Amino acid sequence: MPTHADYRLSQLDELEAESIHIFREVAAEFEKPVLMFSGGKDSICMMRLAEKAFYPAKIPFPVLQVDTGFDFPEVLSCRDSWVSRLGVRMIIASVDEALENGVIVDDGKMSRNRMQIGTLLHALEEGAFTAAFGGGRRDEEKARAKERVYSHRDEFGQWDPKMQRPELWSLYNGKIREGEHMRIFPLSNWTELDVWHYIAREGIEIPDIYLSHQREVIERDGMLLSNGDHLTLRAGETPSVRTVRFRTVGDMTLTGCVESDANTTADIIDEIAVARVTERGATRGDDRFSEAAMEDRKKEGYF
Amino acid sequence: MDLLRFATAGSVDDGKSTLIGRLLLDSKAIFEDQLEAVEATSSAKGYDYTDLALLTDGLRSEREQGITIDVAYRYFATPTRKFIIADTPGHVQYTRNMVTGASTADLGLVLVDARHGLTEQSRRHAVILSLLRVPHLVLAVNKMDLVDYDQAVFEKIQQEFTAFATKLTIPDLTIIPISALKGDNVVTRSEPMSWYEGPSLIHHLEHVHVASDRDLVDARLPVQFVVRPKSDDFHDYRGYAGMVAGGVLKPGDDVLVLPSGFTSRISAIDLFDQELTEAYPPMSVTVRLEDNLDVSRGDMICRPQNAPTPSQDIDAMICWMTNAPLRPRQKLAIKHTTRSGRAMVKDIQYRLDVNTLHRDLETKELGLNEIGRVQLRTTVPLLCDPYATNKTTGSFILIDEATGVTVGAGMINSTT
Ligand SMILES: Nc1nc2c(ncn2[C@@H]2O[C@H](COP(=O)(O)OP(=O)(O)O)[C@@H](O)[C@H]2O)c(=O)[nH]1
Numbered sequence: 001m002p003t004h005a006d007y008r009l010s011q012l013d014e015l016e017a018e019s020i021h022i023f024r025e026v027a028a029e030f031e032k033p034v035l036m037f038s039g040g041k042d043s044i045c046m047m048r049l050a051e052k053a054f055y056p057a058k059i060p061f062p063v064l065q066v067d068t069g070f071d072f073p074e075v076l077s078c079r080d081s082w083v084s085r086l087g088v089r090m091i092i093a094s095v096d097e098a099l100e101n102g103v104i105v106d107d108g109k110m111s112r113n114r115m116q117i118g119t120l121l122h123a124l125e126e127g128a129f130t131a132a133f134g135g136g137r138r139d140e141e142k143a144r145a146k147e148r149v150y151s152h153r154d155e156f157g158q159w160d161p162k163m164q165r166p167e168l169w170s171l172y173n174g175k176i177r178e179g180e181h182m183r184i185f186p187l188s189n190w191t192e193l194d195v196w197h198y199i200a201r202e203g204i205e206i207p208d209i210y211l212s213h214q215r216e217v218i219e220r221d222g223m224l225l226s227n228g229d230h231l232t233l234r235a236g237e238t239p240s241v242r243t244v245r246f247r248t249v250g251d252m253t254l255t256g257c258v259e260s261d262a263n264t265t266a267d268i269i270d271e272i273a274v275a276r277v278t279e280r281g282a283t284r285g286d287d288r289f290s291e292a293a294m295e296d297r298k299k300e301g302y303f
Numbered sequence: 304m305d306l307l308r309f310a311t312a313g314s315v316d317d318g319k320s321t322l323i324g325r326l327l328l329d330s331k332a333i334f335e336d337q338l339e340a341v342e343a344t345s346s347a348k349g350y351d352y353t354d355l356a357l358l359t360d361g362l363r364s365e366r367e368q369g370i371t372i373d374v375a376y377r378y379f380a381t382p383t384r385k386f387i388i389a390d391t392p393g394h395v396q397y398t399r400n401m402v403t404g405a406s407t408a409d410l411g412l413v414l415v416d417a418r419h420g421l422t423e424q425s426r427r428h429a430v431i432l433s434l435l436r437v438p439h440l441v442l443a444v445n446k447m448d449l450v451d452y453d454q455a456v457f458e459k460i461q462q463e464f465t466a467f468a469t470k471l472t473i474p475d476l477t478i479i480p481i482s483a484l485k486g487d488n489v490v491t492r493s494e495p496m497s498w499y500e501g502p503s504l505i506h507h508l509e510h511v512h513v514a515s516d517r518d519l520v521d522a523r524l525p526v527q528f529v530v531r532p533k534s535d536d537f538h539d540y541r542g543y544a545g546m547v548a549g550g551v552l553k554p555g556d557d558v559l560v561l562p563s564g565f566t567s568r569i570s571a572i573d574l575f576d577q578e579l580t581e582a583y584p585p586m587s588v589t590v591r592l593e594d595n596l597d598v599s600r601g602d603m604i605c606r607p608q609n610a611p612t613p614s615q616d617i618d619a620m621i622c623w624m625t626n627a628p629l630r631p632r633q634k635l636a637i638k639h640t641t642r643s644g645r646a647m648v649k650d651i652q653y654r655l656d657v658n659t660l661h662r663d664l665e666t667k668e669l670g671l672n673e674i675g676r677v678q679l680r681t682t683v684p685l686l687c688d689p690y691a692t693n694k695t696t697g698s699f700i701l702i703d704e705a706t707g708v709t710v711g712a713g714m715i716n717s718t719t
Contacts, residue, residue: 006514007514007517007519007551007583008305008513008514009305009306009585009586010304010305011304011305011306011384011385013586014305014306014585015306016587017546017585017586017587018585018587020546020587021527021546021585021587024527024528024544024545024587025527025641027528028527028528028600028641051575052574052575053544053587054528054530054544055530055573055575055576055589056530056532056534056536056537056540056576057530057531057532057533057534057537057540058532058534138376138378139377139378145375145376145377145390146373146374146375146376164373165708165709166374166399166400166402166403166624166709166712167403167709168402168403168406168407168698168700168709168712169406169407169694169695169698169700170407170546170585170695171638171639171698171699171700173638173700173702173707173708173709175636175702175707176707177706177707188376189376189378189387191378191380191385193380194385
């Protein structure tokens with residue numbers, strides 16, 4: 001319980017209070033919010049904050065997940081356990097279905113992660129959602145440093161860096177026009193370490209793959225990828241079993257793991273405190289194309 | 304570990320990006336891959352040193368123009384504090400970004416180039432920070448290495464700024480000579496400036512006392528959301544959720560609910576499944592009352608003997624943030640705490656020259672990036688306090704009703 005003689009909150013309590021404020025503000029002002037749940041630690045952190053924001057009532061909006069068809073089974077089972085514990089409605093938008101229905105087109109060059117964009121935008125449009133919570137943090141990447149908590153998207157789901165509204169004090173402007181929607185980033189001011197400290201403090205469930213385990217992997221483009229049916233081995237690639245963990249979760253074909261003995265959230269915190277490579281830099285194949293890759297994808301409506 | 308938010312300002316080339324890059328680097332907030340990218344860019348451009356400024360600079364289009372033109376947020380932590388930097392550009396035309404960055408800041412950091420001394424822009428930065436009531440100000444006199452670490456140069460700037468600051472509301476002023484490039488007095492005390500006896504910049508940021516900056520006297524809880532579980536376990540639960548804007552609330556306190564004027568008593572304060580013994584800013588809590596009242600979003604829970612006066616006539620300083628000027632009779636949407644309504648401009652009393660503090664009484668409009676004193680009439684009564692007393696209940700934003708864009712930021716002087 002946050003009681004301090006000098007009436008100062010700890011940094012985690014202050015971040016929590018700010019995020020809860022954002023969740024409540026959106027629930028009060030938007031007609032149809034939805035929480036985009038990736039199964040990763042950031043979206044689990046969001047779920048926890050949403051749970052706290054409305055307790056003892058249930059979270060008053062559904063959860064949306066894009067099923068890439070290549071999601072880690074550990075992530076899906078963690079998701080299911082959260083969803084059933086909180087009793088929230090879950091909507092699944094499948095990339096395969098979107099491909100089948102011609103909502104997105106596979107031109108052979110696009111990564112699965114990029115196909116998520118089209119699938120996601122379609123699901124948001126179909127559900128007529130006016131606000132979509134995402135787990136993005138400003139410390140993740142340079143292009144995100146200027147992102148607002150309320151990030152305005154036009155009727156095409158696009159983000160215009162020049163059109164973002166000034167955000168002052170804790171006064172959020174939720175005005176949107178027909179067909180537009182808002183991306184909401186309640187974790188804007190959290191860093192990777194804050195998220196881990198919070199998960200440790202709250203003692204909440206995360207997918208096992210974040211913790212150290214034995215896994216058959218192959219090395220590709222300087223990344224360790226999980227071996228399995230989803231990968232086609234290239235010449236010279238030989239799988240080996242290593243002790244690894246994942247720092248981000250995403251599409252299995254693109255998300256690399258790192259060798260690690262970190263067994264608990266406390267170990268992870270120690271590991272990150274000395275880590276010298278950003279989580280995205282280390283393990284997300286889709287961000288590596290160019291320094292400005294993230295910015296381009298944001299303009300297209302990526303998370 | 305607590306949190307300190309600070310806003311930075313400086314004219315172009317004063318070394319702001321270099322300083323922030325150094326703070327991030329020295330506190331290990333920069334990762335290998337980020338540093339490598341910047342080293343690669345630096346050498347591709349033929350620089351003979353790593354341009355730390357590249358670490359912080361933002362979107363590609365801005366990168367191509369070689370300038371930063373929006374507020375960017377950066378994060379770093381030392382063992383004692385976590386810091387959030389609102390990095391705002393120093394161009395003449397971007398007052399609105401500085402106002403935005405300063406609105407949430409506990410501390411303002413203004414940079415000047417020791418060779419040039421105070422400029423019109425440094426004065427303006429200080430004026431804006433003071434208007435926004437940022438309680439702590441640091442003037443960092445940068446590039447001391449280029450003036451041979453000369454004490455006299457520093458003291459001249461120090462005296463000039465201290466004299467200027469007396470015209471402003473700056474409760475706490477600290478002036479530090481630094482070299483962002485070489486690192487003098489940024490993290491460690493400077494050898495060549497042994498004549499300087501004050502703290503290094505990071506030491507000051509880590510230790511500046513911010514506990515008493517928030518209003519802990521006037522209890523204010525703007526009701527944000529009514530929590531009604533409608534479940535068997537919590538059948539009769541009715542809680543008023545919101546972020547405490549002022550004062551300390553405790554179970555058993557007598558309260559007054561505005562605008563209805565009903566009184567009751569706090570029966571419990573919840574934060575998730577815990578019952579708290581007290582709540583203070585900026586905690587997000589849920590308050591339960593002893594009586595079943597009709598309380599909804601936009602209402603304010605306060606104390607019978609200490610409540611804001613509801614008013615539809617507002618006198619405020621407004622920073623205008625869009626191209627089309629603000630004019631008398633103009634109608635806008637207004638958002639104040641959790642209340643929304645409409646507002647009409649009754650009068651623009653004067654425009655404030657943020658460089659000279661001169662009040663221009665002739666102008667009857669406010670252009671982009673201008674600040675002025677304005678009288679508004681609102682459709683709903685605002686439950687407000689003067690901004691000087693409480694930043695949360697004393698501030699509002701103005702929204703263009705056609706586009707939905709935030710076009711103005713207001714700080715309430717008084718109700719009339
Ligand atoms: N000698 C010296 N050069 C500096 C110092 N700080 C910044 N610079 C240089 O001044 C120039 C402008 O700095 P930059 O950080 O880009 O300025 P900004 O426009 O305020 O962000 C760059 O060439 C820096 O390397 C300093 O303390 N000493």
